[in-house]
Amino acid sequence: MTASSHDRIPDTMRTSVLSAPGEIAVHHRPTPEPGAGQVLVRVDSVGVCGSDVHYYEHGRVGPFVVTAPLVLGHEAGGRIVSTGPDVDADRVGQRVALEPGVPCRRCDQCxxxxxxxxxxxxxxxxxPVDGAFCEYVVLDEDFAHPVPPEISEDAAGLIEPLSVAVWACSKARIGAATRVLISGAGPIGVLTVQVARAFGATEITVVEPSEPRRDAATRFGATSTVDPTEREPTEVVDGVDAFLDCSGAAPAIRAGIPAVRPAGRVVLVGMGADEITLPMVVLQTREVEVTGTFRYANTWPTAIALAASGRVELDALVTGRYRLEDAEQALTANTDPHSIKPVVRPGQRD
Incomplete structure (x- = not known):
């Protein structure tokens, strides 16, 4: 193992551990060591995702159930402090955004x-895989993506949710002059607005019941917003090229589909109920394409370039920074409608 000369790596590290729904506390665990082809990363910042909140509140997300103590957090950025065998030692000291899913590389899908x-x-x-609410993590080196100086510590972690938006907009085939409807103005919805704009969309309408979140959508590039408690989306827009649901709410999905033009696209990004009913007459008679999304693939270079160029703002999304000991506060920050993206900073002590 090759380590940085100016980073003393401790034998143990602080780790925030979810032991049961609503029960999370800091424990000390052995600091991991990188194996062959891996790097050890000192975690600087971790964004709180909706899935983290669901695990904290309910102990599960869809088919994924917490049956043993779990470390939350997958939107992470940091700095490489040591390398395992077969990894270039020059990577020590490199700032990276972590792509948090490592596949087998052998199956047909890979x-x-x-x-x-x-x-x-x-x-x-x-x-049963632990996350990044801790001081150090190991990761296969090719999933630790270098980031330029223009990307801050917090923004490096937020490359992950930005990748979700890049994948969604790619699936929707958003390009020059595309007209887009987006349901939900949470973090993913707001990032999808920014990516759609960067990809060339000229009309971006956001459906969101919360006024503070509608305001946020406007700040980040939405050309119009709709309060669904007052109007249907089709009263404001009609014949959009693509509808992206970032809410997971069945009523939002059903209300958005009729606004899509013939041969348009519907992309389901948010995760909600296991089953919902859809307006099949609209889907069939207009030959509307419907697809789900699950994470992303090969999006990180694009996401990093968008953030580094300033075409997508990531730091402006951060509405709260929390110590590892205050992870519970970060996980419950979504009760404030003005909160967009809380982040946990494992190295922060005061």
Whole structure:
């Protein structure tokens, strides 16, 4: 193992551990060591995702169930402090954004480039794999993506949710002059607004019941917003090229589909109920394409370039920074409608 001369790596590290729904506390665990082809990363910042909140509140997300103590957090950035065998020692000191899912690289999905659908994927903070609410993590080196100086510590972690938005907009085939409807103005919805704009969309309408979140969508590039408690989306827009649901709410999905033009696209990004009903007459008579999304594949170079160029703002999304000991506060910050993206900073002590 090759370590940095100016980073003393302790034998143990502080780790925030979820032991049961609603029960999270800091424990000391052995600091991991990188194996062959891996790097050890000192974690600087970790964004709080909706899945982290669901695990904290309910102990599960869809089919993924917490059955043993789990470390949350998968939106992470940091600095490489040591390398395992077969890794260039010059990577020590490099700032990186962590792509938190490592596939098998051998199955049919991996070989055809759809590695995010690998059945043997090991993804941070998805039971039984621990995440990044800790001081150090190990990761295969090719999933530790270098970031330029223009990207801050917090922004390096937020490359992960930005990748979700890049994948969603790619699936929707958003390009020059595309008209887009987006449901939900949480973190993913707001990032999807920014990516759609960067990809060339000229009309971006956001449906969101919360006024503070509608305001945020406007700040980040939405051309119009709709309060669904007052109006249906089709009263404001009609014949959009693509509808992206970032809410997971069945009523939002059903209300958005009729606004899509013939041969348009519907991309389901948010995760909600296991089953919902859809307006099949609209889907069939208009030949509307409907697809789900699950994480991302090969999006990190694009996401890093968008953030480094300033075409997508990541630091402006951060509405709270918390110590590792205050992870519970970060996980409950979503009760404030003005909160967009809380982050946990494992190295912060005061």
């Amino acid at each position: 070989k055809t480039g759809r590695y995010h659908l690998c059945p043997d994927m090991r993804f941070f903070a998805t039971p």
